[in-house]
Amino acid sequence: MSIMGFQNIFVNLPVKDLQSSMKFFTELGFQFNPQFTNEMAACMVINEHIYAMLLTEEHFKTFTTKGIADSAKTTEAIVALSAESREKVDEVVNKALEAGGKPSKEPQDYGFMYSRSFQDPDGHLWEVLYMEESAIHQENSESAV
Incomplete structure (x- = not known):
């Protein structure tokens, strides 16, 4: 469903060493679109x-007039990805830590929602979370009232 007509999202992140970043995310299981990958940029498919x-x-x-x-030292954003299960959350974050990522904060377990976070080699914050479908549907039906 596209409420405003948008079709895709591209999160742009600066990296110090492109090859190192690509190696890190490849170890997590991500792939790159070679059509939009060169020595200056890599398109990681989520x-x-x-x-x-x-x-x-x-x-x-070249995309901004502001400093990077x-x-x-600072948080510019947290990229949060939803996973299909609690086990998948642990799998992805454990792979990130094994590949050289750093822990970001303690796991959060609210029963219906579970999340873990890590920092990639450039210090960008990533959160992987699982939320039970019943909690999502309950939230949607309550907010529709």
């Missing part, structure tokens, strides 16, 4: 409508 553009810092600077946040 799903058929969501992509992360990993851009060298120099290339990233030092993600080792």
